[in-house]
Amino acid sequence: MDSIVLTSLIVSLIAILVIFTVLIVLIYTIKLLVRLIPYEEPPAQKITSETLPKTSPPSVSPDIISAITAVMATHLGKSPQEFHITQINPK
Amino acid sequence: MELTFGDAATKIIGSTGFSSLTLGDGTMILVACILLYLAIWKKFEPLLLLPIGFGCLLANLPLSMMASTDSGGLLNFFYQGVKYEILPPLVFLGVGALTDFGPLLANPSTLLLGAAAQIGVYTTLVGAVFLGFDLKEASAIGIIGGADGPTSIFIASKLAPHLLAPIAVAAYSYMSLVPLIQPPIMRWLTTAGERKIKMEQLKPISQTVKIIFPVVVTIVCCLMLPGVTPLLGMLMLGNLFRESGVTARLHETTETHLINIVTILLALAVGSSMTADTFLRLETIKIIILGLLAFCMATAGGVIFAKVMSKLSGGKINPLIGSAGVSAVPMAARVSQKVGAEEDPSNFLLMHAMGPNVAGVIGSAVAAGVFISLFGDPTVDSNHAEIATNIISTISSLPK
Numbered sequence: 001m002d003s004i005v006l007t008s009l010i011v012s013l014i015a016i017l018v019i020f021t022v023l024i025v026l027i028y029t030i031k032l033l034v035r036l037i038p039y040e041e042p043p044a045q046k047i048t049s050e051t052l053p054k055t056s057p058p059s060v061s062p063d064i065i066s067a068i069t070a071v072m073a074t075h076l077g078k079s080p081q082e083f084h085i086t087q088i089n090p091k
Numbered sequence: 092m093e094l095t096f097g098d099a100a101t102k103i104i105g106s107t108g109f110s111s112l113t114l115g116d117g118t119m120i121l122v123a124c125i126l127l128y129l130a131i132w133k134k135f136e137p138l139l140l141l142p143i144g145f146g147c148l149l150a151n152l153p154l155s156m157m158a159s160t161d162s163g164g165l166l167n168f169f170y171q172g173v174k175y176e177i178l179p180p181l182v183f184l185g186v187g188a189l190t191d192f193g194p195l196l197a198n199p200s201t202l203l204l205g206a207a208a209q210i211g212v213y214t215t216l217v218g219a220v221f222l223g224f225d226l227k228e229a230s231a232i233g234i235i236g237g238a239d240g241p242t243s244i245f246i247a248s249k250l251a252p253h254l255l256a257p258i259a260v261a262a263y264s265y266m267s268l269v270p271l272i273q274p275p276i277m278r279w280l281t282t283a284g285e286r287k288i289k290m291e292q293l294k295p296i297s298q299t300v301k302i303i304f305p306v307v308v309t310i311v312c313c314l315m316l317p318g319v320t321p322l323l324g325m326l327m328l329g330n331l332f333r334e335s336g337v338t339a340r341l342h343e344t345t346e347t348h349l350i351n352i353v354t355i356l357l358a359l360a361v362g363s364s365m366t367a368d369t370f371l372r373l374e375t376i377k378i379i380i381l382g383l384l385a386f387c388m389a390t391a392g393g394v395i396f397a398k399v400m401s402k403l404s405g406g407k408i409n410p411l412i413g414s415a416g417v418s419a420v421p422m423a424a425r426v427s428q429k430v431g432a433e434e435d436p437s438n439f440l441l442m443h444a445m446g447p448n449v450a451g452v453i454g455s456a457v458a459a460g461v462f463i464s465l466f467g468d469p470t471v472d473s474n475h476a477e478i479a480t481n482i483i484s485t486i487s488s489l490p491k
Contacts, residue, residue, distance in 0.1 A: 008220040008229060012213035015461040019209055022315050022457050023202045023450070029307055030199040030300075037303070039295045079292055081439055 115367025146362020185350025187329025205450025207396030208416030211236030211389025236385030237455025261382035318463025
């Protein structure tokens with residue numbers, strides 16, 4: 001085999017090993033970081049009658065649908081992809 | 092001074108570009124028009140191909156002094172930003188400000204997919220050597236498989252500046268063709284059952300981790316591969332602007348105005364290097380073919396590695412996210428989502444694919460760092476230091 005082709009194969013092998021080494025070091029660093037600094041839920045805002053809008057909105061915003069989906073998923077123990085909200089009737 | 096009508100007419104005709112137009116110039120003007128057509132009507136990476144095409148057009152108009160080699164010309168000044176590796180890191184600064192590493196932090200093992208997709212880089216390197224390129228040139232061509240334009244330009248300008256134009260054009264052209272190149276390979280390498288795998292919802296990540304992450308990556312990667320510091324350092328600085336929450340103005344500037352301005356300068360500079368003598372060569376055709384091979388192998392490498400990870404995890408990973416390990420953010424992730432949704436419309440892979448997608452940015456930068464460590468010319472850095480010293484002394488000598 002031509003020496004330059006052999007060199008290129010060696011370079012490729014070494015380079016792949018280096019990339020995997022660097023990224024595996026990063027993976028464990030991230031795992032350590034995530035373990036040391038776990039996610040904490042932001043404190044829930046107290047909802048009082050004063051903070052609620054006086055008039056109901058004309059339509060349900062996507063943010064509200066996302067929030068309802070997240071709460072439903074937690075409550076039902078399912079992934080948000082497993083159910084679909086078809087109708088919301090504000091009272 | 093007396094001028095007859097004939098003399099005046101001859102002189103004026105002689106001063107027009109038509110008198111100096113060569114077949115090579117004409118062909119390159121045609122190439123520029125094709126790039127403009129692809130950008131405007133076919134919407135192939137228009138933000139880049141349009142200024143590259145126009146830069147190419149300007150560079151090939153005879154007597155216009157707009158080629159990158161025309162000393163004192165406008166685009167020659169822009170080209171200094173490529174030559175001295177200033178513009179690609181600035182693009183990375185903007186990319187960092189635009190990138191959310193949350194999906195990667197939530198599932199760090201997807202970093203391996205970013206590494207696996209770099210296999211395309213190395214198979215292409217071997218292929219390029221087979222086709223007669225030397226190792227430096229082959230490295231610069233191989234990095235096209237990283238699907239990262241700024242990294243390709245950075246490496247080409249460092250290791251094979253004479254191949255910069257075809258490498259940049261191949262990289263950006265194939266990036267725009269990701270939605271066409273990747274899906275057949277993804278379908279070919281996966282079964283319908285694998286494509287239907289639904290992945291668990293990603294865990295939320297603490298904001299503190301998101302802030303510490305860019306600092307840690309900079310320290311770890313740049314200590315291991317110092318050559319990659321300009322690219323990775325800027326990427327992580329941009330991300331720190333985003334996540335720190337205390338530099339809103341800098342974040343806003345880098346993710347909008349700065350990246351737009353730098354993209355214009357970079358693309359025009361690359362376009363200006365596309366002259367007949369650098370582009371109309373057999374090497375260009377070889378690079379175009381090798382670029383396609385690089386993209387295909389990178390996609391296949393990512394998907395195959397994701398299949399292995401899927402088997403090892405007991406079917407918790409959808410192999411389709413492996414193809415997003417090539418950089419091309421966020422297009423490659425969108426392709427994973429699209430191919431997954433074709434099999435099962437209720438399967439949402441986008442956020443899962445964003446992990447390997449941003450890992451691909453880091454992976455291609457690390458791959459570039461390996462090449463710089465192996466083939467980088469240390470005298471170039473000393474030249475930079477010399478230039479910086481000259482500039483500082485010139486500024487110091489200016490009257491106050």
